[in-house]
Structure formats: structure tokens, C-alpha cells
Amino acid sequence: ELVLKLAKVYEDELHSLDKATDLFHRICEQQVYQFRDVDDLSQCYAAWVELQLRQEAWDDALSTARRAVASPEAGSTKIARALPKSLRLWDLLLDLEESLGTVQTTKDAYNRALKLRVATPMHVINFASFLTDQKYFEESFTAYERGVELFAFPHPGAKLLWKNYLTAFIERYKGTKIERVRDLFERCLESCPP
Numbered sequence: 001e002l003v004l005k006l007a008k009v010y011e012d013e014l015h016s017l018d019k020a021t022d023l024f025h026r027i028c029e030q031q032v033y034q035f036r037d038v039d040d041l042s043q044c045y046a047a048w049v050e051l052q053l054r055q056e057a058w059d060d061a062l063s064t065a066r067r068a069v070a071s072p073e074a075g076s077t078k079i080a081r082a083l084p085k086s087l088r089l090w091d092l093l094l095d096l097e098e099s100l101g102t103v104q105t106t107k108d109a110y111n112r113a114l115k116l117r118v119a120t121p122m123h124v125i126n127f128a129s130f131l132t133d134q135k136y137f138e139e140s141f142t143a144y145e146r147g148v149e150l151f152a153f154p155h156p157g158a159k160l161l162w163k164n165y166l167t168a169f170i171e172r173y174k175g176t177k178i179e180r181v182r183d184l185f186e187r188c189l190e191s192c193p194p
Contacts (some may be wrong), residue, residue: 003027004047017055024048029067035079042068042086049092062100065093069112090118094126103134114146121147121157125164137172144168153191162188 003023010020026032028044035041045068052061068089072080083089090113097106110127113119119127124147131140144165151157166184173181 003044007047011051020051031077031080038079038082038086041079041083042088046088046092058100062096065096069093084116085118087118094123098130106130121151121161124161132168141169153193
């Protein structure tokens with residue numbers, strides 16, 4: 001919290017963005033301060049990205065968010081090794097990728113979040129919607145498949161995922177692919193709790 005207040009003083013009162021940026025760099029990446037928990041470090045990274053966004057340094061903000069969830073270097077602290085599992089940073093990165101990244105970097109980020117099992121049901125739905133908007137329909141169904149596998153019943157998000165998956169599939173194929181729709185409904189019913 002002290003770091004965030006100091007950065008705010010640099011930015012707002014002293015109008016020294018270089019000092020604020022240098023502070024975040026030293027704290028987050030050079031790790032001159034030992035955090036007690038991963039959420040404190042992730043909060044610092046998020047504040048750094050938000051500073052860059054306020055300054056309209058879009059590429060820097062995206063790059064910082066990517067580095068925050070990147071695999072840590074050998075010899076990193078326990079807190080730094082836990083950073084790639086920070087939901088706060090993944091939410092931030094995925095939002096930035098959709099807004100500022102390319103289609104491929106956005107797909108890569110979502111796929112990595114799913115692989116690391118840090119994605120939430122809402123991330124899966126956002127990923128599938130993003131793919132649908134980009135006209136990658138079958139890939140969006142693959143995202144739903146990964147989601148219903150990752151968040152199977154009795155997970156509270158399973159119902160939402162299945163509902164969105166079935167609705168998206170039916171809307172896309174409007175009466176065609178009847179056999180595939182039937183298979184999806186059967187799978188959903190088989191996995192539902194009684």
C-alpha cells in the first residue's frame with residue numbers, strides 16, 4: 001500500500017511519471033521489496049499497468065501485463081512464482097488483449113489461462129464470444145468444450161457454460177447438425193446432477 005501511495009504522489013503531485021515508473025519497475029521486476037503475499041505484488045503490477053493506461057502508453061501496458069503473468073525465472077521468490085496464477089492479473093491481461101492485442105495474442109492468452117487452470121467460467125464465455133465475433137465458430141465451440149470439461153458439474157459455473165454453449169450452437173446452425181445438437185444435449189444431461 002505504501003508503494004501505491006508513493007507512486008500516486010509521484011504521478012499526481014510531483015508530475016514525475018519517470019519516477020513512478022522506475023518505482024514500479026524496481027518493486028515489481030527487480031524485487032527490491034519482499035512481499036508477504038502474492039496479492040500485494042499483483043496489486044502493484046495492476047497499478048503499474050493502470051498508470052501506463054492513464055498515460056495512453058498502450059503497448060507498454062500490454063507488455064507489462066504479459067510480463068506479470070509470464071513464467072517466472074529460475075531462482076525467483078515464492079511470491080513471484082505464484083504470480084502467474086493471479087486472477088487479478090489474468091483479468092487485466094485478458095481485457096487488454098481483447099482491446100489492444102491481435103486476434104492471435106488474445107487466443108494465446110486465453111488458451112494459456114485455460115491450460116494453467118486460472119480461467120473462470122466467465123473467461124470461457126468471454127473467450128467463446130470473442131472467437132464468435134471473429135468468425136471462428138468451431139474454435140468457440142472448442143473453448144466451450146474445454147470449459148465444460150474444466151468446470152464440470154457440480155461446479156456452479158457448469159450450468160451457465162452449458163446454457164451458453166447450447167444456445168450458441170443452436171443459434172449458429174439453426175436446425176442443421178441435428179445429430180450433433182442431440183449429442184450435446186445428451187452429454188449435458190448425463191453430466192447434470194439428478
